[in-house]
Amino acid sequence: MQKMYFVLLASYLLSARGYAQNMVINPSFEEIWDCPFSMNQLEYVKSWFPFGTADPSPDFFHGCAKDGFMGIPENMFGQQEAHSGESYIGLICYLTSKSGKGWRVPANHREFVMVQLTKPLVAGHQYYGEFWINLADACEFSINSIGMYFTRDLPHFDWQAMDLGYYKPQINSDPSVSLHDNKGWTKVSGTFTAKGDELALTIGTFRPDSELDPKKTKREFISGRDKNLPKHLQPMISYYFIDDVKVIPLDPNESIFPDPIALAPIEEEYFGPAEVGNTFTLQNIYFEFEKATLLRSSLLELKRLNTYLEKYPRVKIQVEGHTDNVGSQGFNDQLSTDRAKAVVDYLVANGISKFRLEYKGYGSHRPIVPNDTPQNRALNRRVEFLILEN
Structure with a gap:
C-alpha cells in the first residue's frame, strides 16, 4: 500500500519537475487537452478551472487554432503574441451596459480562473506571486485592478452578481495605474505572508464596479457588432489576456512539493x-x-x-x-x-x-x-x- 502511494507521489513530482521553483501547475497554459475552436473552452487547458459572477466562460487561445478565431497571434479580439510559448487565456474583468436586450448584465460582472498549487502554503512564510496581462485590442475600456487571491478551499463564487468588496486579493495591481497596454505585456506582482494551508489561486478583478476607474481606449468595437447601435446600448468591456503565472516561496529552503x-x-x-x-x-x-x-x-x-x-x-x-x-x-x-x-x-x-x-x-x-x-x-x-x- 505504501509503495503504491509513493509511486503516485513520484508521478506527481515528475509532472511538475520542469517548472523549477514555480508552485503553479501548468503556469503558461501550454499543457492542453485539445486545440480551441470557439470561445468558452478553458476546459481544454489542463489544471485550470473557471469561476464567475454569471455562467463563467473564460477563453483559451493557442497557436494550434488554424482559423484565426482563437489563435495566436491573431484572434477574434485582435492580435497579440504570447508572453512565452504559444498559449494564453482571456477573461472579462469589467463589463457593463445601461440597457440593451442582448448585453444587459448585472453590476460587478466578472470572470475568474483558478488553479491548484503544488502544495499548501506554510503559515508565516512569505511568497512571491507574478503574472502577465495584456489588454485585448477590441476593448472600449481599460481598468485599474486585477490580482491574485489565495484560499484554502476552491472559492465557490455564486454565479450571480455579488459583493466583490468582500474578497481581498493578497497581490493586486497598483490601483493608481490604468492597465491599458494592448501592445506589450504588463507584469502584476507582489509578495505576501501566508496564513497557512492556502492551496487554490484565483486570478481576476475583485474590486466592485464602484471602486474601479475605467478609462476609455477609443478603440473600435469587436468585429461583428452592430456599429449602428446607439452608444447608450453599447457594452463597455475590459478583456485581458493572461500568461505566465508564477508563485515562488521566498525561503530558499522551502520545497515547492509536499514534505x-x-x-x-x-x-x-x-x-x-x-x-x-x-x-x-x-x-x-x-x-x-x-x-x-x-x-x-x-x-x-x-x-x-x-x-x-x-x-x-x-x-x-x-x-x-x-x-x-x-x-x-x-x-x-x-x-x-x-x-x-x-x-x-x-x-x-x-x-x-x-x-x-x-x-x-x-x-x-x-x-x-x-x-x-x-x-x-x-x-x-x-x-x-x-x-x-x-
Missing part, C-alpha cells in the same frame, strides 16, 4: 476511537470545481484514512458527502453522492474491501454552520465518514 516525511504512515491515533456511531471529517479533501474528480492534494488525507482502516480491519464505514446551498438541490444531492463514491473508489483501489465501505450524499441538507458567508459555505462543503460496525 515526503509528512507522507509516511501515521503511528499515532489521527481520527479518533473506532467506535460505532463516531463521525470524523476528512481534512484537505479537494475536488475539481463542481465535479467528483479528486485532486492530487487529497492524497495525504486519503492515505491516512486508508492506514486507519488497515489498523482496524473489522471496521465498516459509510463515507458521506456534503455541499453548501449554492445551486439546485438535485445537483447538490448528486454531487455529494458522487464525491463520497470517489473516496470509496480510492479506498477500494488501494486494497480496502468494498464490503467494508458504503457511501451516501446529503447535499446541503446537513450544514454544520449557516450558509451565510464564503467561509461557512466552505466548512459545509466536506466529506465525513461514519463508523457503522467494529
